[in-house]
Amino acid sequence: TKPLLKVEGLKKYFPVKKGMLGKTVGHVKAVDDVSFTVNEGETLGIVGESGCGKSTTGRMLMRLLEPTEGKVEFDGKDLTDLSADEMRKTRRDIQMVFQDPYASLNPRHTIEKILEEPLIVHGVKNPKERKKKVHEFLEIVGLSAYHAKRYPHQFSGGQRQRIGIARALMTNPKLIIADEPVSALDVSIQSQVLNLMQDLQKDFKLTYIFIAHDLGVVRHISDRVGVMYLGKMVEIAESEQLYLEALHPYTQALLSAVPVPDPDFEKEQIILEGDIPNPANPPSGCTFHTRCPFKMDVCTKIVPKLVEHQSGHSVACHLYNEVGQQ
Numbered sequence: 106t107k108p109l110l111k112v113e114g115l116k117k118y119f120p121v122k123k124g125m126l127g128k129t130v131g132h133v134k135a136v137d138d139v140s141f142t143v144n145e146g147e148t149l150g151i152v153g154e155s156g157c158g159k160s161t162t163g164r165m166l167m168r169l170l171e172p173t174e175g176k177v178e179f180d181g182k183d184l185t186d187l188s189a190d191e192m193r194k195t196r197r198d199i200q201m202v203f204q205d206p207y208a209s210l211n212p213r214h215t216i217e218k219i220l221e222e223p224l225i226v227h228g229v230k231n232p233k234e235r236k237k238k239v240h241e242f243l244e245i246v247g248l249s250a251y252h253a254k255r256y257p258h259q260f261s262g263g264q265r266q267r268i269g270i271a272r273a274l275m276t277n278p279k280l281i282i283a284d285e286p287v288s289a290l291d292v293s294i295q296s297q298v299l300n301l302m303q304d305l306q307k308d309f310k311l312t313y314i315f316i317a318h319d320l321g322v323v324r325h326i327s328d329r330v331g332v333m334y335l336g337k338m339v340e341i342a343e344s345e346q347l348y349l350e351a352l353h354p355y356t357q358a359l360l361s362a363v364p365v366p367d368p369d370f371e372k373e374q375i376i377l378e379g380d381i382p383n384p385a386n387p388p389s390g391c392t393f394h395t396r397c398p399f400k401m402d403v404c405t406k407i408v409p410k411l412v413e414h415q416s417g418h419s420v421a422c423h424l425y426n427e428v429g430q431q
């Protein structure tokens with residue numbers, strides 16, 4: 106396994122401004138020192154509640170948003186060093202699929218025009234060649250050339266997401282960042298789209314970052330899963346390992362909320378107390394301490410570091426480090 110993407114110390118701080126002069130009075134640490142690696146051909150799931158920084162992380166990887174700090178190495182290149190022009194060229198290798206395909210597809214353009222656009226941007230000059238590729242990719246995502254002249258509103262939510270996926274594939278990318286691609290779809294449609302994404306991954310040797318707010322959705326598609334809370338990665342492990350033996354109390358709570366298919370199997374539900382704290386004024390020490398059932402004195406004082414607990418399984422919690430044993 107070869108790493109395709111290496112993220113190191115990624116941060117995004119948004120200034121909080123006050124008054125008529127817009128004086129900066131603080132920062133929202135939307136993403137606060139996040140590091141991870143994605144290997145070629147694998148799927149990394151990133152999970153957390155809304156506002157945890159997962160989408161902001163995804164957008165920074167494509168430099169749709171400039172990081173405040175940190176390094177993003179893709180295919181041997183440091184993306185944060187690239188000029189706008191070099192970044193534009195690199196974007197053909199990294200594509201994004203969005204949660205709401207309706208909002209991301211221009212309503213006044215035909216599907217053909219929408220799918221042709223990335224080809225034009227990346228220099229495919231021959232219109233015949235472009236049309237051929239558009240029709241080919243419509244078939245690949247389970248639609249047909251017959252749909253090419255239609256407009257986005259003429260499709261169902263699931264079909265629109267297939268179009269969003271086709272658009273992402275047009276430039277033969279290596280990495281696809283899918284930001285909650287099935288969250289807006291009915292459960293029955295969700296599995297169809299997930300199956301399609303898995304088939305495409307094999308056929309086109311794609312690497313995925315799959316962002317979701319629910320651990321249930323990423324379970325089958327992910328090789329590894331990272332869990333984020335208030336801008337930090339709090340646990341990361343191989344998928345099966347995480348579901349069998351979640352270490353972080355937050356991950357345990359998220360898992361307890363995933364419905365089990367067997368109604369006879371009673372699962373102990375962990376109810377998290379309190380709301381997600383205000384990210385502009387996060388709790389001291391471990392930011393999860395205001396909701397954690399296992400909170401210790403040290404948790405309010407010292408920020409737990411993400412450390413490897415066993416091979417390939419890292420967690421940021423004092424229950425598993427020396428600080429917490431004192």
Ligand code: SF4
Nearest residue numbers: 391394397404422423
């Ligand atoms: Fe809970 Fe403390 Fe672990 Fe944070 S460090 S998750 S508060 S036990």
Ligand code: MG
Nearest residue numbers: 155156159160
């Ligand atoms: Mg989001």
